[in-house]
Amino acid sequence: xxxxxxxxxxxxxxxxxxxxxxxxxxxxxxxxxxxxxxxxxxxxxxxxxxxxxxxxxxxxxxxxxxxxxxxxxxxxxxxxxxxxxxxxxxxxxxxxxxxxxxxxxxxxxxxxxxxxxxxxxxxxxxxxxxxxxxxxxxxxxxxxxxxxxxxxxxxxxxxxxxxxxxxxxxxxxxxxxxxxxxxxxxxxxxxxxxxxxxxxxxxxxxxxxxxxxxxxxxxxxxxxxxxxxxxxxxxxxxxxxxxxxxxxxxxxxxxxxxxxxxxxxxxxxxxxxxxxxxxxxxxxxxxxxxxxxxxxxxxxxxxxxxxxxxxxxxxxxxxxxxxxxxxxxxxxxxxxxxxxxxxxxxxxxxxxxxxxxxxxxxxxxxxxxxxxxxxxxxxxxxxxxxxxxxxxxxxxxxxxxxxxxxxxxxxxxxxxxxxxxxxxxxxxxxxxxxxxxxxxxxxxxxxxxxx
Numbered sequence: 001x002x003x004x005x006x007x008x009x010x011x012x013x014x015x016x017x018x019x020x021x022x023x024x025x026x027x028x029x030x031x032x033x034x035x036x037x038x039x040x041x042x043x044x045x046x047x048x049x050x051x052x053x054x055x056x057x058x059x060x061x062x063x064x065x066x067x068x069x070x071x072x073x074x075x076x077x078x079x080x081x082x083x084x085x086x087x088x089x090x091x092x093x094x095x096x097x098x099x100x101x102x103x104x105x106x107x108x109x110x111x112x113x114x115x116x117x118x119x120x121x122x123x124x125x126x127x128x129x130x131x132x133x134x135x136x137x138x139x140x141x142x143x144x145x146x147x148x149x150x151x152x153x154x155x156x157x158x159x160x161x162x163x164x165x166x167x168x169x170x171x172x173x174x175x176x177x178x179x180x181x182x183x184x185x186x187x188x189x190x191x192x193x194x195x196x197x198x199x200x201x202x203x204x205x206x207x208x209x210x211x212x213x214x215x216x217x218x219x220x221x222x223x224x225x226x227x228x229x230x231x232x233x234x235x236x237x238x239x240x241x242x243x244x245x246x247x248x249x250x251x252x253x254x255x256x257x258x259x260x261x262x263x264x265x266x267x268x269x270x271x272x273x274x275x276x277x278x279x280x281x282x283x284x285x286x287x288x289x290x291x292x293x294x295x296x297x298x299x300x301x302x303x304x305x306x307x308x309x310x311x312x313x314x315x316x317x318x319x320x321x322x323x324x325x326x327x328x329x330x331x332x333x334x335x336x337x338x339x340x341x342x343x344x345x346x347x348x349x350x351x352x353x354x355x356x357x358x359x360x361x362x363x364x365x366x367x368x369x370x371x372x373x374x375x376x377x378x379x380x381x382x383x384x385x386x387x388x389x390x391x392x393x394x395x396x397x398x399x400x401x402x403x404x405x406x407x408x409x410x411x412x413x414x415x416x417x418x419x420x421x422x423x424x425x426x427x428x429x430x431x432x433x434x435x436x437x438x439x440x441x442x443x444x445x446x447x448x449x450x451x
Contacts, residue, residue, distance in 0.1 A: 003229040003245055008176045010251045011132065011163060016124045016433075019255070024433060026257040027127045029405075030092055032429040033264060034101035035109075036409045038085040039416035039450045040336060042067030046197035047084045050204065054080050063110040064448030067416060074110045075212045078161075081106035082207035086153070087200040088336060089318050090268035090412075095260045095368065095396060096137040096152075097145055097271065102203035103157030104129035104164045107211045111168040113444045119435035121168065127255065129164035133157060134256030139247040140239035143367040145272065146302055154189020154202040155238050161210025169218050174225065181223025182213035184234050194270075194305050195319040263368075264394040264405055267334045269317075272306050273324040274392040275373035280328025282387035283377050290330045290348065295378040296356040298325055301366035307358055314339040325375060326352045335411070369396055416450035 001009075019027070041047060051068045054076040061071035065080050072080070085091055085102035094100050107129070108122045117125075133156040142148060162183040166176040186209035189202035217223075228234045228248075235243045267277050276298060287293055300306075300321055308320035317323035318339050327338045330348055343349065365371055374388040394400035413422040428435065428443040435443065 034105040036412035037090040040412035041088040042084040079204040079208035083204035086203040088268040092262040096142040098152035100133040103206040116437040119432040125167040129160040133160040151189040157206030158187040165214030177225040179214040179217040181227040275389040276325040278389035279387040280325040286385040301364040
C-alpha cells in the first residue's frame, strides 16, 4: 500500500463519531472565527476587486459571494469567500504555520449551499480538511517562517480544500486519490507577495483549486493516484528537506486542531507581529503616552519578511514589526481600523516610525512556540521602559477566555450584520452539530445576507 492510498483510506474511514468532543468543539470554533473575519473583510479592496471579477465572468449562480448580494459558480464563490476569510490576516494561526481555515470553511459552506448538508457533515468535512493541512506541515517540519520556501496555504490549503470537497461530494478512496493528484498540480504560492493584495488570493486559489479538483475527480478525471510519494511528487517538490510520513499517518492521534491546537488571533496582522504588538501595548501602558517616547529599539528573531520600517500602505503595515509596534504604542489597541492607509500616514505614526530601530537576532529561535520580541523605549525624561512578549494571548499555552473571543466575534459580525442577525447567527454556530440541512440553509442565508 502506497502512502497516498493509505492516507486516503484513513481519511475516508473517519466519521463524525470518531472525532471526539474536543475536536468538534475546536472545529466549531475555527468555523465561526473564519466566517466572522470573512464577513468583516468581505468589503476590503482586494475582495471587492475579486468579487467584481467573478461577477464579470458569469457562470451558474450556485453559491453566494458573501457581502455582495450575488451568486457565482461554486468554485468562484469559494475562491472569493476564501479571499475574504484571509484578507484581514485575522483567521486562526496553526502550528506549524499555515492558514488552514480559509481554504476549507468557504468550500464546505459553498457545497452545503449547492447540495445541502447537515451541521455534522460540515464539521466532519472541515475537521478532515484542517487535519490534512496540519499533518502535512507537521510531517514536513515547517515550523520557522523564515525557512519556508512557499506560502503554506497555497500548498497545504489546496489539499485541505480537496479533502473537504471529496467528503461532501461523497468520493470514494480512489476518487479522493485523484482529487489530491489534480490539486497537487495546482499547488504553490510565493512568499514574495506577502504584504500585497495577492496574498489573500493564495487562500482563494487554494480553495478553488481543491474544490475544482474534487469536482473533476467526481466526473472521472484522473491524476497520479500516488501523488504524495511519487517521483517528483508532492513530498519531493514541496517538502524536499525533510518529511516524516509517520507524522502524516498519525492522523487524529490526536487531531492537530486539539493538540497543539489553533491560536486565535486577537490582532488582524501577520502572526509574528502579535509579539511586537503585545510588547508595544505594555510599553504604551508604562510610558504614559507616545508623546513621551524619544527612541525605540525592537529585538526580534530573524524574520526578514516582517522587517518593514516604512510600509507603503496600511495593508503593508500588517507585515511590519515596526508599524504594528508603533500602532500599539500610539493607540493602546490594534484592530481592523489600524491598517487603513489613513492611519498609516497620520503625522503621529510618521513621527514614531522614524524613532524605531529593529535588530533581528539570529540567536533567537524563530518558531512561534519559542520566539520572543523585546522592546526598549527611551523616554524624554531620561528613563527607559522595557517589555518582552514570549506568547500573545490566544497562542499555544496562553489561554484565551471565551469572553475575549466573543468580543472579537461580535466586532467582526457587527461590521456586516444588524445586531439581531448577529445573535441569531452566533446561536446557529453554537449548535452547529445539531442542525439538519434546513438549519444549515438558515445559517448560510444569514451569511449570504451580509452587506
